[in-house]
Amino acid sequence: MKQNIHPSVHQTGIVCVSCGTNWPISSTRKNLRVDVCSKCHPFYTGEQRIVDTAGQVDRFMRRLRTSQEHQAAADRRREDRRTPKKPSLVKEIYGEDT
Ligand SMILES: [Zn+2]
Known part of the structure; x- marks a missing residue:
C-alpha cells in the first residue's frame, strides 16, 4: 500500500434519525445520518x-x-352576487303581484 495517499478509516456508525438505531460500519467519514432505515421503513415494518x-x-x-x-x-x-341587493324596479312600482 502506497503511503500518504489513502484516507483514514474509522469505526463509526450510521444513525437513523427516525428510530435512533446505530448501524456500526467502517467508513472514512464520521457522523453519518439517514432519515429512515430498514428497522423503521414502512416497507419492512409492514405498517401503514x-x-x-x-x-x-x-x-x-x-x-x-x-x-x-x-x-x-x-x-x-x-352566493352574494346571486342574491339581488335591492328589489327590482318593476316589483317596486307595481308591487309583488306582477
Ligand atoms: Zn430507522
Missing part, C-alpha cells in the same frame, strides 16, 4: 405510516387548509 422527517405532510395540510379557506370565501362571494 408516513415517515415525515422534512415536514412535508404538515406543509401539505397547511396548503390544503389555505386552499379550502380561499374556496369557501369564493363560494360566499358567488
Whole structure:
C-alpha cells in the first residue's frame, strides 16, 4: 500500500434519525445520518405510516387548509352576487303581484 495517499478509516456508525438505531460500519467519514432505515421503513415494518422527517405532510395540510379557506370565501362571494341587493324596479312600482 502506497503511503500518504489513502484516507483514514474509522469505526463509526450510521444513525437513523427516525428510530435512533446505530448501524456500526467502517467508513472514512464520521457522523453519518439517514432519515429512515430498514428497522423503521414502512416497507419492512409492514405498517401503514408516513415517515415525515422534512415536514412535508404538515406543509401539505397547511396548503390544503389555505386552499379550502380561499374556496369557501369564493363560494360566499358567488352566493352574494346571486342574491339581488335591492328589489327590482318593476316589483317596486307595481308591487309583488306582477
Ligand atoms: Zn430507522
